[in-house]
Amino acid sequence: xxxxxxxxxxxxxxxxxxxxxxxxxxxxxxxxxxxxxxxxxxxxxxxxxxxxxxxxxxxxxxxxxxxxxxxxxxxxxxxxxxxxxxxxxxxxxxxxxxxxxxxxxxxxxxxxx
Amino acid sequence: xxxxxxxxxxxxxxxxxxxxxxxxxxxxxxxxxxxxxxxxxxxxxxxxxxxxxxxxxxxxxxxxxxxxxxxxxxxxxxxxxxxxxxxxxxxxxxxxxxxxxxxxxxxxxxxxxxx
Numbered sequence: 643x644x645x646x647x648x649x650x651x652x653x654x655x656x657x658x659x660x661x662x663x664x665x666x667x668x669x670x671x672x673x674x675x676x677x678x679x680x681x682x683x684x685x686x687x688x689x690x691x692x693x694x695x696x697x698x699x700x701x702x703x704x705x706x707x708x709x710x711x712x713x714x715x716x717x718x719x720x721x722x723x724x725x726x727x728x729x730x731x732x733x734x735x736x737x738x739x740x741x742x743x744x745x746x747x748x749x750x751x752x753x754x755x
Numbered sequence: 756x757x758x759x760x761x762x763x764x765x766x767x768x769x770x771x772x773x774x775x776x777x778x779x780x781x782x783x784x785x786x787x788x789x790x791x792x793x794x795x796x797x798x799x800x801x802x803x804x805x806x807x808x809x810x811x812x813x814x815x816x817x818x819x820x821x822x823x824x825x826x827x828x829x830x831x832x833x834x835x836x837x838x839x840x841x842x843x844x845x846x847x848x849x850x851x852x853x854x855x856x857x858x859x860x861x862x863x864x865x866x867x868x869x870x
Binding site for chain 2: 676678683684685686687688691731733742743744745746747748
């Protein structure tokens, strides 16, 4: 059973545009929602994370929006740059722990000049 | 500070063999988790160790096992390899389960190919 659904599978955005990736979860016990960025040949790296007591968190050009009632959260990348081209994974875990993460299936983001 | 180190980076094995993968966490990190990454299934949790004890286990068959040593280094073992075990195996470390602010830091993985 896939507990975190991620869309789209791939995304092409023009340089300077806004990239938006969406995730939906099923388990209401989830209380920690991180986003990871992965470049080819590398392991995933934590980008930004949010807990359900806030609806939005911003770090630089990256923003997480969280809708607890809809059980959805999304990543917005403002002013997208070619260096942002990577695969992005949303994830979720419970008990505020981050050792056992349930990941989405990933979004391959390509930023074109 | 050195990151999470996984060895070897690449491994080719044949069906039926067994394999051992190694992970050295970031210095001071006591929790180690293992994930399997495949194009079809994405990232799936295998197990997590803290203080040499397995705290969590994912939905993988018993052929997949792991352990953690007193210095927090960890190994995972896959016995009786199947073609479907071909994947990137990722190790991640964190300070520990009680440190909720501690994010997971992933290594670059071991690419296992089963022929």
